[in-house]
Amino acid sequence: MESTAIDDRLFVELDPPLLAGSSCGDCDVVVFPAAHRCPGCTGEYVTRIALPNRGTIWTWTTQAFAPKPPYQPSSSGFEPFVVGYVDLDAVLVESRIVGEVAIGDEVELRLLDVGGGQVTFAFARVVS
Numbered sequence: 001m002e003s004t005a006i007d008d009r010l011f012v013e014l015d016p017p018l019l020a021g022s023s024c025g026d027c028d029v030v031v032f033p034a035a036h037r038c039p040g041c042t043g044e045y046v047t048r049i050a051l052p053n054r055g056t057i058w059t060w061t062t063q064a065f066a067p068k069p070p071y072q073p074s075s076s077g078f079e080p081f082v083v084g085y086v087d088l089d090a091v092l093v094e095s096r097i098v099g100e101v102a103i104g105d106e107v108e109l110r111l112l113d114v115g116g117g118q119v120t121f122a123f124a125r126v127v128s
């Protein structure tokens, strides 16, 4: 079964995965997820762009309790997971993190299976 994005607006494409951000033509602010108006200058001259698929860990933490809905724990119950901010140069992206990381580690975009044939995004350390 082919996977589909949990939210189409997150991705430019799934294979290879690329996140969709938006860039303001007036003030150059880049945001993720993509927006129809610029949060920097409220301008409407924003373009949907593919964000870089590699960045560095800006900071991270362990999510030790289940988030509020719409988060749905797996059928086997909630398990703690790692979340972090990934510095993609133009923008910081909050993301699930797969595996262990440290601040400053280089990470790359992955697809994360969330069940039901759906995927979301995550970052994992680049293995050199």
Ligand SMILES: [Zn+2]
Pocket: 024, 025, 026, 027, 028, 029, 038, 039, 040, 041, 042, 043
């Ligand atoms: Zn702007």
